[in-house]
Amino acid sequence: MKVEEKLYTLRYKRDDEPHLKIKNFDVCSRCEKEYGTPQPCISVCPANVYVWDGTRMVISYENCVECGACKIACPFNNIAWSFPRYGLGMSLRYG
Amino acid sequence: MYDVVVVGGGPAGSAAALRAAKLGAKTIVIERGSEPGAKNVSGAMIRVNDLSMFDVKSLPYEREVSKVRLSFDGVQIEMKPKDKLVNVGRLKLDRWLASQAESAGAVLITKTTVLKVDGRRIVTDRGEIEGERVILAEGANALVSINSGLRRELKPEETVQTVKEVYSLSKDEVNKRLGLGEQEGISVRYLFSNPIPGAGFLYTYKDSIAFGIGVHMRSLISHRVRPQDVLEEVKRSLGINELVKGFSLREYSAKIIPENGFPAWRACSGNLFLTGDALGVVNPITFNGIGPAVISGYIAGELAVNDQCGSYESSLMMERTLSQAIKLRPLVKELLKEENIRAYISMTSDALSSWTSGDLSLDLKANLWRLTKHALLLLEAIS
Numbered sequence A: 001m002k003v004e005e006k007l008y009t010l011r012y013k014r015d016d017e018p019h020l021k022i023k024n025f026d027v028c029s030r031c032e033k034e035y036g037t038p039q040p041c042i043s044v045c046p047a048n049v050y051v052w053d054g055t056r057m058v059i060s061y062e063n064c065v066e067c068g069a070c071k072i073a074c075p076f077n078n079i080a081w082s083f084p085r086y087g088l089g090m091s092l093r094y095g
Numbered sequence B: 001m002y003d004v005v006v007v008g009g010g011p012a013g014s015a016a017a018l019r020a021a022k023l024g025a026k027t028i029v030i031e032r033g034s035e036p037g038a039k040n041v042s043g044a045m046i047r048v049n050d051l052s053m054f055d056v057k058s059l060p061y062e063r064e065v066s067k068v069r070l071s072f073d074g075v076q077i078e079m080k081p082k083d084k085l086v087n088v089g090r091l092k093l094d095r096w097l098a099s100q101a102e103s104a105g106a107v108l109i110t111k112t113t114v115l116k117v118d119g120r121r122i123v124t125d126r127g128e129i130e131g132e133r134v135i136l137a138e139g140a141n142a143l144v145s146i147n148s149g150l151r152r153e154l155k156p157e158e159t160v161q162t163v164k165e166v167y168s169l170s171k172d173e174v175n176k177r178l179g180l181g182e183q184e185g186i187s188v189r190y191l192f193s194n195p196i197p198g199a200g201f202l203y204t205y206k207d208s209i210a211f212g213i214g215v216h217m218r219s220l221i222s223h224r225v226r227p228q229d230v231l232e233e234v235k236r237s238l239g240i241n242e243l244v245k246g247f248s249l250r251e252y253s254a255k256i257i258p259e260n261g262f263p264a265w266r267a268c269s270g271n272l273f274l275t276g277d278a279l280g281v282v283n284p285i286t287f288n289g290i291g292p293a294v295i296s297g298y299i300a301g302e303l304a305v306n307d308q309c310g311s312y313e314s315s316l317m318m319e320r321t322l323s324q325a326i327k328l329r330p331l332v333k334e335l336l337k338e339e340n341i342r343a344y345i346s347m348t349s350d351a352l353s354s355w356t357s358g359d360l361s362l363d364l365k366a367n368l369w370r371l372t373k374h375a376l377l378l379l380e381a382i383s
């Protein structure tokens, strides 16, 4: 089963304001040169939120399961990471 | 003006609020989830004794753990737990913990995220409140604690990434497939070395089975492999796919586990108290994080009311469960180094099989000290 299908098991309420942002896209290009692909943020993310399109990092923040890994993995501290507002984002049934 | 403001309605936060409210302090808990537990992930196996500050008679557990099994490279060791262990679902557990804090008089606000604390001002995404003392019980992603300068962010080498799945079908099927009685539960711990080294865990809920893995973040980065792919590979190689065949996937989740923290990080400063995962008190061997979280929260609740930041750290160090978790850390760091673990797992399984066949090879004797250490750790894991 693909991760995108697994994410259907979660209840999501979307925050229109993205809670994850790349601070500086040029840094990601530098990161790709230094670390190759997949870059650290991609390697640790269990929800395929980060996709490198060859030149730019694309973020599907709506899929985030709020695990907290990417902000720690990024060697350049290039992710502005926060929680979705007002309890939005994903909710669990079991945990 | 509140006496005590608790940031986070997880186990640490609810224990802190319970204590503070019982001591008569005007207490509020601010939780970002739609309800306590909605954002929280874990095994979860807990030691009922650790939760004794709550009224455990009504603890909403799924199954009592009657067997603890360790499994690596085909070798299995099974033991009966000494203490009462139970499997719980976090949503039910966290709701229950929070409701006990509420019964003691604490106020709970949900769907609200604390953004920062500035002295007595607690700024949330819905406005500000004031509090004399603030207990930070935010869990592993402790943005407010880090923001306040009380501790730093984790590093990849101090962080375990976990992914977990819950499969459900029926109570009878769970019992049949795992050889369990009506209310009986099992908890299995696996060690694996492929595609990267890590630990797996299996727990039983009433009508479902939870399986997950924990791998070091540094390994994921250096091997360029994603946790979800490790999970699939491990499920295949350990036969989990067959075990859950016909079950439906009910939930997929992930969360980091901090493997460093107190006492390297300060537990208290001025009117701020850190607790639980925000402070970094998980026992890295037993995965016991909920126990240390409620214990540290409970102590923080009391000392916050009495404005005794000065004695918080020494009180934490003196507590048995917490000091055990802290003392294990260096040993674990050594044992779980990626270069050691592969050799280690195969050596231990060789050793155990030659041990049982009565042939203790020379090679094994040379490695006996390592084995002894591992044995100690295993004992620690189930005692």
Ligand SMILES: Cc1cc2nc3c(=O)[nH]c(=O)nc-3n(C[C@H](O)[C@H](O)[C@H](O)COP(=O)(O)OP(=O)(O)OC[C@H]3O[C@@H](n4cnc5c(N)ncnc54)[C@H](O)[C@@H]3O)c2cc1C
Binding pocket: B007, B008, B009, B010, B011, B012, B013, B030, B031, B032, B033, B036, B037, B039, B040, B041, B042, B043, B044, B045, B046, B112, B113, B114, B115, B137, B138, B139, B140, B141, B143, B144, B162, B163, B164, B212, B254, B255, B256, B257, B275, B276, B277, B278, B282, B287, B288, B289, B290, B291, B293
């Ligand atoms: C996969 C996995 C398996 C585990 N297995 C076990 C196990 O079997 N047994 C065990 O004892 N432990 C286990 N643990 C560890 C255990 O889950 C944690 O140690 C424990 O939950 C820590 O409790 P806490 O209260 O400190 O933090 P949390 O449980 O994380 O609670 C923090 C709370 O604060 C809220 N919050 C965070 N930031 C804010 C904010 N800014 N504003 C408002 N609210 C906020 C969160 O929504 C959350 O409710 C496991 C962990 C994982 C990831």
Ligand code: SF4
Binding pocket: A022, A027, A028, A029, A031, A032, A039, A040, A041, A042, A057, A073, A074, A075, A076, A077, A078, A079
């Ligand atoms: S790890 Fe950080 S710098 Fe590298 S690509 Fe990801 S976000 Fe960009």
Ligand code: SF4
Binding pocket: A020, A044, A045, A046, A047, A048, A049, A050, A063, A064, A065, A066, A067, A068, A069, A070, A071
């Ligand atoms: S927090 Fe976790 S799920 Fe969300 S983007 Fe980061 S790594 Fe992916």
